[in-house]
Amino acid sequence: MTAEKYTFPVTDGGFDAVFREYRAIFEKQLRTVCDSFCDNGAKYKALYDAASYSLEAGGKRIRPVLAFEMCRVCGGDINDAVPAAVAVEMIHTFSLIHDDLPCMDNDDMRRGRPSCHKAHGEAVALLAGDALSAYAGKYICDSDLSAEKKTAMIKELYDRTLGMIEGQTIDTDGKFDTLDGLLSMYEMKTSELLTAASVMGCIAAGADEEKISAARAYAHDVGLAFQIVDDILDVTSTVEELGKPIGSDAQQEKTTSVTLLGLDKARELAKKYTEGAENALSAFENNEFLCRLTDLLLNRKN
Amino acid sequence: MTAEKYTFPVTDGGFDAVFREYRAIFEKQLRTVCDSFCDNGAKYKALYDAASYSLEAGGKRIRPVLAFEMCRVCGGDINDAVPAAVAVEMIHTFSLIHDDLPCMDNDDMRRGRPSCHKAHGEAVALLAGDALSAYAGKYICDSDLSAEKKTAMIKELYDRTLGMIEGQTIDTDGKFDTLDGLLSMYEMKTSELLTAASVMGCIAAGADEEKISAARAYAHDVGLAFQIVDDILDVTSTVEELGKPIGSDAQQEKTTSVTLLGLDKARELAKKYTEGAENALSAFENNEFLCRLTDLLLNRKN
Numbered sequence: 309m310t311a312e313k314y315t316f317p318v319t320d321g322g323f324d325a326v327f328r329e330y331r332a333i334f335e336k337q338l339r340t341v342c343d344s345f346c347d348n349g350a351k352y353k354a355l356y357d358a359a360s361y362s363l364e365a366g367g368k369r370i371r372p373v374l375a376f377e378m379c380r381v382c383g384g385d386i387n388d389a390v391p392a393a394v395a396v397e398m399i400h401t402f403s404l405i406h407d408d409l410p411c412m413d414n415d416d417m418r419r420g421r422p423s424c425h426k427a428h429g430e431a432v433a434l435l436a437g438d439a440l441s442a443y444a445g446k447y448i449c450d451s452d453l454s455a456e457k458k459t460a461m462i463k464e465l466y467d468r469t470l471g472m473i474e475g476q477t478i479d480t481d482g483k484f485d486t487l488d489g490l491l492s493m494y495e496m497k498t499s500e501l502l503t504a505a506s507v508m509g510c511i512a513a514g515a516d517e518e519k520i521s522a523a524r525a526y527a528h529d530v531g532l533a534f535q536i537v538d539d540i541l542d543v544t545s546t547v548e549e550l551g552k553p554i555g556s557d558a559q560q561e562k563t564t565s566v567t568l569l570g571l572d573k574a575r576e577l578a579k580k581y582t583e584g585a586e587n588a589l590s591a592f593e594n595n596e597f598l599c600r601l602t603d604l605l606l607n608r609k610n
Numbered sequence: 611m612t613a614e615k616y617t618f619p620v621t622d623g624g625f626d627a628v629f630r631e632y633r634a635i636f637e638k639q640l641r642t643v644c645d646s647f648c649d650n651g652a653k654y655k656a657l658y659d660a661a662s663y664s665l666e667a668g669g670k671r672i673r674p675v676l677a678f679e680m681c682r683v684c685g686g687d688i689n690d691a692v693p694a695a696v697a698v699e700m701i702h703t704f705s706l707i708h709d710d711l712p713c714m715d716n717d718d719m720r721r722g723r724p725s726c727h728k729a730h731g732e733a734v735a736l737l738a739g740d741a742l743s744a745y746a747g748k749y750i751c752d753s754d755l756s757a758e759k760k761t762a763m764i765k766e767l768y769d770r771t772l773g774m775i776e777g778q779t780i781d782t783d784g785k786f787d788t789l790d791g792l793l794s795m796y797e798m799k800t801s802e803l804l805t806a807a808s809v810m811g812c813i814a815a816g817a818d819e820e821k822i823s824a825a826r827a828y829a830h831d832v833g834l835a836f837q838i839v840d841d842i843l844d845v846t847s848t849v850e851e852l853g854k855p856i857g858s859d860a861q862q863e864k865t866t867s868v869t870l871l872g873l874d875k876a877r878e879l880a881k882k883y884t885e886g887a888e889n890a891l892s893a894f895e896n897n898e899f900l901c902r903l904t905d906l907l908l909n910r911k912n
Binding site: 352354355402406409410411412430431432434435437438439441442443445446449450454455456458459462463465466467469470473474476477478480 | 654656657704708711712713714732733734736737739740741743744745747748751752756757758760761764765767768769771772775776778779780782
């Protein structure tokens with residue numbers, strides 16, 4: 309465990325500056341973690357090289373930022389949220405590595421470079437995902453948090469991980485007869501880990517049940533709105549705006565909220581969950597950053 | 611969590627009766643766990659059907675028995691070792707499911723019936739393994755143990771899981787130049803989870819560091835001796851005794867302790883680790899069951 313101590317970004321720098329600083333803190337900590345993978349006697353670098361390759365591939369780091377900011381609005385110390393931020397991103401990364409495998413989505417590329425199994429081989433990628441899942445729990449155990457906070461975090465993390473895995477199982481099929489079925493899958497694949505991040509941030513700060521419930525409601529609705537917005541952009545955006553092929557859902561004959569509801573009703577549904585997320589934030593003071601983050605995630609063009 | 615309360619077997623029934631009773635307790639608890647997989651809102655049975663299929667496929671249940679017995683010789687309550695026994699067997703089962711996948715050992719059969727991916731498909735098997743790994747940590751968190759015991763157990767479990775995964779990574783190759791390299795792989799693939807089981811049993815009983823160190827030394831040497839005995843039996847046993855093809859190591863051109871050392875020196879090494887294991891047991895009173903178990907594991911014909 310690093311002895312590095314962090315402080316919350318000063319908020320008067322505005323949203324972008326705070327977001328950048330959160331990410332910088334996270335990337336710095338992640339580097340320390342990846343550098344120390346082999347310190348405890350690991351004799352075979354290949355496994356952790358593959359894990360680091362995927363962990364450090366970037367992404368928006370929404371989950372770590374949520375963990376940090378939920379900790380802040382609950383009056384906590386950012387250092388207590390570091391184990392949560394790292395652990396939830398490990399779980400997210402493990403899910404991406406396994407999702408890309410040939411027996412799952414069979415994706416050769418991830419974030420503009422070869423996916424883990426393309427770069428490191430299928431067996432090592434499988435095992436690197438396995439290692440990250442176990443490491444997440446170990447990492448929280450190795451922290452300076454109280455035993456009570458550790459167990460509350462680990463329970464939240466693995467409970468939500470199980471939900472996420474269930475969502476992946478359902479999604480292997482890709483066909484849904486009902487809106488409920490589809491939304492339930494979105495909830496599992498996306499809301500679950502956003503919830504883990506948000507709730508673990510609250511736990512880090514020793515927040516009460518009321519705050520934890522609000523964080524749960526927030527993450528739930530953000531996840532659903534995010535997925536529905538994704539469906540909408542796939543049919544309304546341009547290749548230039550989206551930065552990736554549009555119409556890919558239709559091409560793969562995927563059931564989406566747009567195919568089930570039509571564009572107008574899908575927009576209404578996205579609005580409903582966006583408002584739900586915004587309302588949940590009223591439980592927190594100093595929620596400007598979270599409001600802005602929500603707006604960016606849900607009123608985006610790509 | 612079940613409210614079922616168990617008591618330690620009465621030891622005057624002899625080794626076989628005690629072993630049978632330990633296994634019966636474990637199988638009963640496992641049934642309760644598998645029955646409850648979908649109680650907490652899991653909407654997709656396929657995932658947990660696959661997990662249960664592999665969890666309930668049998669096997670000797672050495673790890674659960676070790677957790678129970680280490681708890682007993684350390685003066686604990688068997689109910690406190692139940693979370694350890696279930697969690698470590700979940701990790702063991704997850705490792706077998708992933709080990710059998712086509713990108714790993716590509717084994718169609720496991721314990722006399724189709725391996726998980728043959729019975730449930732590759733994607734679901736992958737995800738069932740993932741679910742069992744996360745469930746292990748959740749299961750300990752959901753128990754009635756103190757937060758301190760929970761975190762100590764989870765740390766031990768996932769630390770050893772990481773070692774086991776590292777061993778699987780090294781073994782994907784199957785070639786070893788040196789005895790040290792081979793033994794290090796054996797240690798990781800076998801000793802690690804035996805250690806987790808033994809140490810978690812001690813933690814359940816609130817054992818001191820001296821007892822935990824002895825349990826660690828015991829499991830380490832048992833694991834190594836077990837693997838070396840395996841190598842020896844592959845060349846000295848008959849098909850009838852072994853119940854599976856002999857000479858399979860040579861056929862697969864695998865490096866084993868026998869190919870590196872020859873039969874006599876391999877036997878000496880197995881003896882060394884067997885004696886090491888036996889010596890470690892002297893730290894425990896009432897160690898007759900453990901001595902007999904060790905003898906059965908290491909002086910076996912199959």
